[in-house]
Amino acid sequence: MLLALAAIPILVAVAVRLSSSPPAPGEGPPFLDRVTQNGLFVGIAALVVSIPLFLPLTIGVVAGDTIAGEASLGTLRYLLVGPAGRVRLLVVKYVGAAAFCLAATLTVVAAGAIIGASLFPVGPVTLLSGDTIGVGESVLRSLLLAGYVTVSLLGLSAIGLFISTLTEVPVGAMAATIVLSVVAQVLDSLSQLSWLHPWLFSHYWLDFADLLRQPISWGSFGANALLQAGYIAVFGALAYGRFVTKDVLS
Amino acid sequence: MTSGTASAELAIELRGLTKRFGHQAAVDDIDLAVPTGSVFGFLGPNGSGKTTTIRVMLGLAAATAGQIRVLGREMPRHLADVLPRVGALVEGPAFYPFLSGAANLHRLDTADRRASSTTRDARVAQALERVGLTHAAGKKVHAYSLGMKQRLGIANALLSPRELLVLDEPTNGLDPQGTREVRSLVRSLAAGGTTVFVSSHLLAEVEQMCTHAAVMSAGSLVAQGTLDELRRVGLAHVRVRTPDVDAARRVLRHLGLVPEQSVQAEGQGNEPSDPLVSAPLTDHPPKSEVIVEALVAGGVRVRGFAVEQASLEDRFVALTGEGFDIAQ
Numbered sequence: 088m089l090l091a092l093a094a095i096p097i098l099v100a101v102a103v104r105l106s107s108s109p110p111a112p113g114e115g116p117p118f119l120d121r122v123t124q125n126g127l128f129v130g131i132a133a134l135v136v137s138i139p140l141f142l143p144l145t146i147g148v149v150a151g152d153t154i155a156g157e158a159s160l161g162t163l164r165y166l167l168v169g170p171a172g173r174v175r176l177l178v179v180k181y182v183g184a185a186a187f188c189l190a191a192t193l194t195v196v197a198a199g200a201i202i203g204a205s206l207f208p209v210g211p212v213t214l215l216s217g218d219t220i221g222v223g224e225s226v227l228r229s230l231l232l233a234g235y236v237t238v239s240l241l242g243l244s245a246i247g248l249f250i251s252t253l254t255e256v257p258v259g260a261m262a263a264t265i266v267l268s269v270v271a272q273v274l275d276s277l278s279q280l281s282w283l284h285p286w287l288f289s290h291y292w293l294d295f296a297d298l299l300r301q302p303i304s305w306g307s308f309g310a311n312a313l314l315q316a317g318y319i320a321v322f323g324a325l326a327y328g329r330f331v332t333k334d335v336l337s
Numbered sequence: 338m339t340s341g342t343a344s345a346e347l348a349i350e351l352r353g354l355t356k357r358f359g360h361q362a363a364v365d366d367i368d369l370a371v372p373t374g375s376v377f378g379f380l381g382p383n384g385s386g387k388t389t390t391i392r393v394m395l396g397l398a399a400a401t402a403g404q405i406r407v408l409g410r411e412m413p414r415h416l417a418d419v420l421p422r423v424g425a426l427v428e429g430p431a432f433y434p435f436l437s438g439a440a441n442l443h444r445l446d447t448a449d450r451r452a453s454s455t456t457r458d459a460r461v462a463q464a465l466e467r468v469g470l471t472h473a474a475g476k477k478v479h480a481y482s483l484g485m486k487q488r489l490g491i492a493n494a495l496l497s498p499r500e501l502l503v504l505d506e507p508t509n510g511l512d513p514q515g516t517r518e519v520r521s522l523v524r525s526l527a528a529g530g531t532t533v534f535v536s537s538h539l540l541a542e543v544e545q546m547c548t549h550a551a552v553m554s555a556g557s558l559v560a561q562g563t564l565d566e567l568r569r570v571g572l573a574h575v576r577v578r579t580p581d582v583d584a585a586r587r588v589l590r591h592l593g594l595v596p597e598q599s600v601q602a603e604g605q606g607n608e609p610s611d612p613l614v615s616a617p618l619t620d621h622p623p624k625s626e627v628i629v630e631a632l633v634a635g636g637v638r639v640r641g642f643a644v645e646q647a648s649l650e651d652r653f654v655a656l657t658g659e660g661f662d663i664a665q
Contacts, residue, residue, distance in 0.1 A: 160431055160432070160433065160434075161428075161429070161430075161431025162431045162432065162433060162445070164392075164397055164427050164428075164431070165425075165427075165431060165445050165448070165493065166445065166448045167396070167397055167448075168395050168396075168397065168420060168423070168425045168427065169420065169445060169446075169448030169449045170396075170416060170417055170420035170421065170448070170449065171448035171449070171450075172417060172450070175450070176448075332399065334392075334397070334398035334399060335392070335397040335398065336392065336397075336398060
């Protein structure tokens with residue numbers, strides 16, 4: 088799955104490179120127009136492209152598989168008889184899913200930086216605020232973006248973990264998690280439901296532009312982290328409540 | 338230890354254990370006592386509640402009612418203290434198919450927080466050797482045969498020294514050699530002081546390796562005790578092979594026995610077979626030589642005579658019903 092994620096920035100870079108006319112400013116996904124001037128933007132553009140569907144898809148697969156996958160293999164009963172401890176197993180599984188979130192976003196950013204640097208010129212980056220930063224600083228900013236997206240996905244991972252404790256069919260848990268992430272984004276795009284928007288786990292997913300200003304504005308990062316922490320608390324508690332009393336019959 | 342010595346000598350003690358799924362009671366108010374050091378056969382037809390009992394006993398499922406003590410401690414409250422001392426094979430082996438046999442054992446061993454990681458390699462190798470899988474240790478489990486997976490499942494139960502082994506259908510899918518190996522493995526473990534709790538529907542298996550047994554039927558426990566106690570409940574039979582059926586029945590009746598419907602014995606080779614006349618031996622039966630003498634004196638051509646003890650199979654069938662009409 089990490090390989091598939093790495094293919095996204097490569098796809099973006101190669102497509103831009105091969106097209107005869109470079110994307111006009113403002114055309115296509117954000118930051119795509121900057122790619123031809125500076126290869127470092129490939130990773131960021133790829134991240135933007137992957138956030139709505141591809142990243143949630145991979146997270147849904149990993150988080151949905153956590154408990155349900157063990158249950159369907161039958162290894163869950165042997166882990167519990169081990170005894171792994173039900174709470175410990177949940178925590179380990181969640182940490183694993185969170186580590187995958189980090190690995191997934193880092194893969195996109197790193198693959199993007201590498202392919203960008205090899206196909207396009209690399210130089211100082213102009214930030215959204217108009218300031219210019221060096222290559223080293225821009226790499227740091229890229230990592231910061233990866234961190235932001237990782238945090239964004241933690242809430243979804245917690246939802247996936249909870250759904251995974253409900254079933255013994257991993258595919259069902261994966262699909263339900265992915266569907267929820269799409270539904271949340273659809274709801275977020277309906278202005279009639281604006282009262283609901285701040286509560287949707289996907290609401291801040293694309294608000295990382297603040298991290299590309301000078302000085303960095305941490306407002307959206309903090310709001311996002313708080314929201315995701317809320318989702319982790321609620322769905323972590325639900326997963327705990329469900330899993331600790333569950334009869335393991337698979 | 339709050340309770341007396343009686344329960345300290347029991348490896349497993351279930352009191353009034355009930356497990357309901359919806360309205361259906363999979364296990365209905367059973368009392369079970371497994372003495373420490375015994376090889377305990379847990380018998381019952383398919384679907385009689387054996388595996389459910391084991392799941393509840395090991396804390397995988399919650400009991401609807403009743404008390405459970407394993408190794409003298411209450412379950413599931415002391416689960417974390419009890420389970421490291423218990424090795425289990427529950428409802429068939431289960432492994433990660435994309436990992437090798439040894440890697441699977443490693444992963445399952447890490448589930449036990451008390452299992453030392455420094456001795457892990459040695460313990461995995463030893464467990465694999467005990468079940469004869471050393472040569473296949475590096476092979477992926479999806480390439481294993483059914484019997485190899487079963488052996489790996491038993492190896493998993495043997496990763497640490499255990500005081501109690503719970504083996505659910507341990508010889509499932511094994512060939513006759515494998516079955517013999519499992520039997521000798523169980524015997525050697527029992528000789529080392531481990532209590533072994535084996536569930537099975539194979540009577541011959543239980544008869545050959547167990548000291549005690551219990552019989553489940555439709556969620557209830559219908560008998561338990563030592564193997565001899567269980568057999569004793571059934572009646573011994575006298576069987577006479579003879580062409581003179583009517584005469585034989587008459588003589589047996591004179592001796593105070595009640596002959597059953599005679600059956601045709603299976604012929605041997607080309608010889609025509611003789612009918613079998615049998616009668617249960619009730620209290621204070623006449624001695625065998627007295628019966629034979631009376632038969633011969635009565636002009637019965639006795640071609641075969643035997644006194645047969647009730648087998649566990651007779652007892653099992655008497656307790657759980659015959660044929661495929663398994664109680665629901």
